[in-house]
Amino acid sequence: MVDLYKNGVYLVSGVEIVEDEKQLKQQLGKEISKEEAKKNTIAYGILESHNTSDNMEALEIKFDKLTSHDITFVGIIQTARASGLEKFPIPYVLTNCHNSLCAVGGTINEDDHMFGLSCAKKYGGVYVPPHQAVIHQYAREMLAGGGKMILGSDSHTRYGALGTMAMGEGGPELVKQLLDKTYDIKRPQVVAIYLDGKVAKGVGPQDVALAIIGATFKNGYVNNKVMEFVGPGVKHLSADFRIGVDVMTTETTCLSSIWETDQEIKKFYEIHHRPEDYQELKPGDVAYYDGLVYVNLSEIKPMIAMPFHPSNVYTIEEVNNNLEDVLHQVEEQAKVSLDGAVDYTLMDKIKNGRLYVEQGIIAGCAGGGFENICEATDLIRGKYTGADEFTLNVYPASTPIYMELVKNGVVADLMEAGAIVKTAFCGPCFGAGDTPANNAFSIRHTTRNFPNREGSKLQSGQISSVALMDARSIAATAANQGYLTPATDYADIEYKGQKYHFDEKIYANRVFDSHGQADSTVEIKMGPNIKDWPAMSALPDNLILKVVSEIHDPVTTTDELIPSGETSSYRSNPLGLAEFTLSRKDPAYVGRAKAVQVAQKAIESGSCPVDAFPELDSVLTTIRTKFAEVGEGNLGVGSTIFAVKPGDGSAREQAASCQKVLGGWANIANEYATKRYRSNLINWGMLPFITKENHEQLSFGLDDYLFVPDIKKAIAEKRGEIKAYVVGDELKEITLSVGDLTDAEREIILKGCLINYYRG
Structure with a gap:
């Protein structure tokens, strides 16, 4: 296969x-x-x-176009404004597909939308109103072009099938483009x-x-x-x-x-x-x-990614034939993913020897395409989802797609079968819509099935599961009223192959397009909870770090570093959002980080850090046995976390910036899951430390202090290895590294963050 x-x-x-x-x-x-x-x-x-x-x-890339959605564009533009933004130098599209529900709490979502519209007018951008299109479908329909490059502040920025090389990165990388700078990477x-x-009948792209x-x-x-x-x-x-x-x-x-x-x-x-x-x-x-x-397409069968990762894949046939074994294996994996925070079981999903699921969703940039929905409808047409727990929700990825599905009768067929058809919205992909009941099982043609991606909250004792499947097999399961079924079981289905007609008037009549013309007279609309970034200090000569969280999972997702769904209303408020940092994985993190941060705040105000944070006294006493000169004027104090492999998943910069807002100076890892998370750390002035120590035999742990002497000099001199010390009754030497850094990245870390770097 x-x-x-x-x-x-x-x-x-x-x-x-x-x-x-x-x-x-x-x-x-x-x-x-x-x-x-x-x-x-x-x-x-x-x-x-x-x-x-x-x-x-050593590439220095300039992209053709940029795109962001309403969870990310406020912070990006605020950062760029603080760094001297006057006009968008290239087309920048602001879509509104994540905070579309306009839920009450935090920064009211519509405030973010009005911020975006006013910025599109002031700086010369494009504004796509809520429910018109999910970010990536709009980009496919209106932005992609052969041989072009697009940078987006969403990890699923992928338009390669249309001949466009696209990359999803954290917001600071878009800020660089907005300031007419480059995206610097090794080739x-x-x-x-x-x-x-060729794929078999009933096999879809998700398979x-x-x-x-x-x-x-x-x-x-x-x-x-x-x-x-x-x-x-x-x-x-x-x-x-x-x-x-x-x-x-x-x-x-x-x-x-x-x-x-x-x-x-x-x-x-x-x-x-x-x-x-x-x-x-x-x-x-x-x-x-x-x-x-x-990839032998002929051998691909209907697939399912079981909780809690898209790589946890089986054929649906395997699951159905080995049901108890597979469900037990997922339960065992969940003990690691969920840290035993809630009771989790899948065995109760077995009914009459088959797997019963409570929800099916076809949505977003992965599932909400015209062909997916049409072929799913071909399969369920004339059948019924039933009147029990199982529900089926369908989200076309854009209003033009929705309109065509109305015109060709697909929406009517879906509704007759018991499905609910909704507007373009990314919520099911990140946990802001259609949250299942506690311990329910949802099958989704969306992008991710990390823990809590369906919207449940471990901290409230709630958990449900998401498995990823193709729209066709979701429809087959719906036709069987919730019993897991591959689409290939319906061999007699005739797929109509409906023709698509794109109605460009839908966007022409509703989307604001400045055509690149900025209007400096426009006042930006700032809701009361849209906040500027707090001031951030430059990297000190020497650094004391307290380990305030220790994560030994094989991989730590950005969802675990900063939650997705329930934080959406706070993405424009750095201090408000920071309160959620690691809340799913380590609820004590925020309190521990804040306790250490008072020492750095004391230093910045010219006060004695020991007076503000007395436990530093013994730490400094030990440090001065070898480094007598360390003290006033040459010292910074902050927090750090250790994780084996952090940063899988979303491009959201807040996974890093929230740590920085709470006084974080570094991450320590065996490796970083993605380039974009490591870049986010750097752009927020955090040290992306790497240790070669086995995570099960670390020389430091939770609540330990690390001292990194001459860190400023080490970064400036491009040292490959950095000497540090675990501070106990005496100093124990360890070696850390920061990997390859460009000259610009080193300067950003030295300045304390990207904003400081551009302010000069």
Whole structure:
């Protein structure tokens, strides 16, 4: 089904895989170097055309367009304003698909929307009102273009199927683009995703995506690399199908994605009245890839990602045939994911020997596409969801899609079958809508199924589960009134293949587009709870860190670092949002961090940190046995957390900024799950420390103090290893590192955060 090549490969004429260089030379009748062949990937060409430096190994990228949603754009614009923003230098689209419910509490969501509209007018942007489109569908319909690059402040910024290299990053990276700066990275490796064969009837894009995620996530095969989709199987997939696979590449932890394009993608642009944005893309005659994932589409079966990660994949057939074993295994995994915080069971989902689920959802950038919903409807048409616990909710990804589904009768068919059809909204993807009952089980064609992604709250004793599935198998389950069923069980279904017509007037009549014209006379509308960032200090000469949280899970998600759904109303209020930091994983964290922070505040006000935080007295006494000069004027005090592999999941910068707001100076990890989380730490002036110590045998732990002497000098001098000490009755030396840092990243850390860096 999915095989990973151990080494790099050459792809000849876009179809033939050659592993051996000697064989390649004989076949071509000439020699081609690996470095030269690397330049023949699609990804290399796009990166080269957007690189502003003269060095293709150290890229300085300028993107064509930017996009954000209403959980992220307020903080981004506030940061950019504080750094000197006068006008959006490139098209910047502000969508409103996360805080669309306008729930009461924190910053009222509509205040954020009005902030966004006024900023689009003042700085020359585009504003998409709530319920018009989810961020990524709008980008597909209106922004993507062949050979272009888009940066978005959402991790699922993926438009590779349309020939656009897109990346999801934390807000500070968008701030850099808004200030006419660059996105600086080492040239990423490129891995071929070689598609072969044809999918079986009833198999959808989520099935293909989950199979790839299951094969690549845990071993890090494509981590921080570009996935390039090639091979003879591509031509057998519709544009919507490719888009559905592509958006899920984020869950492999890759950096970006790109696909070869053809007449099918050309037709997509023509349907959306943008034929000029199509560009044929394909690898050169001989292209070298740093790895290859072989996907036999013919062997893909309906898949399910069981709780609590998209990589926890099985075929639905496996689950149904080994039900008790699989459910027991998930329960055991949950003990780690949930830390035993709640009673969790799945065995009670077995009814009459089958798995019963209480909810089905087809939604968002992954599930809400036209083709997904049409084919799900073909399957359930004339059948009924029943009048018991099971419910089915469908969210078309944009109003143009919704309108076409109304016109072709799909909405009527869904409603007759018992489904509820709702407006474009990302809530089911991050826990802000359709939260199931306690201990309920939800199957969703969305992007993630982390703990609490369905909206439950561990801290309130509530938990429910999400499994990811394709829309077709969700519809098959709905047709069976809640009993888990693969779509392939309905072999007699006729999929109509409805034609899509895009109505551009829907956006033309409702979306504000400045066409790049800024109006400096516009007053920004600031709701009472939209707050500026608090002042942040520069990196001190020496640093005392208290370990205030210690996480030994194999991977820590950004959802666990800062929750998603229940914090949405506070995303524009740094201090209010910070109160939720690690609330799902370590509820005591905020109190511990604040207790340490008083020492740094005392230093900043010119007071004695020991007077404010007496337990520092003995710590400083021990430190001065070896470093007598440490004290007034050359010392900072803050907190740090240890996590084995933090940062999987969302691009949200608040996973880092909330720690900084609470006095955090560093993270310590064995490795970072994603580049974007590490970048967020750096952009908020936090040290991304790495330790080689085994997490089960650390020389430090919760409530321990670490002393890092000459840290400012170490960063400035680009030291690879940094000497630090565990402070007990005596000093115990340890070694930390910060990995590779660009000169700009070092300067940002030295200044204390990106805002300080641009203020000068």
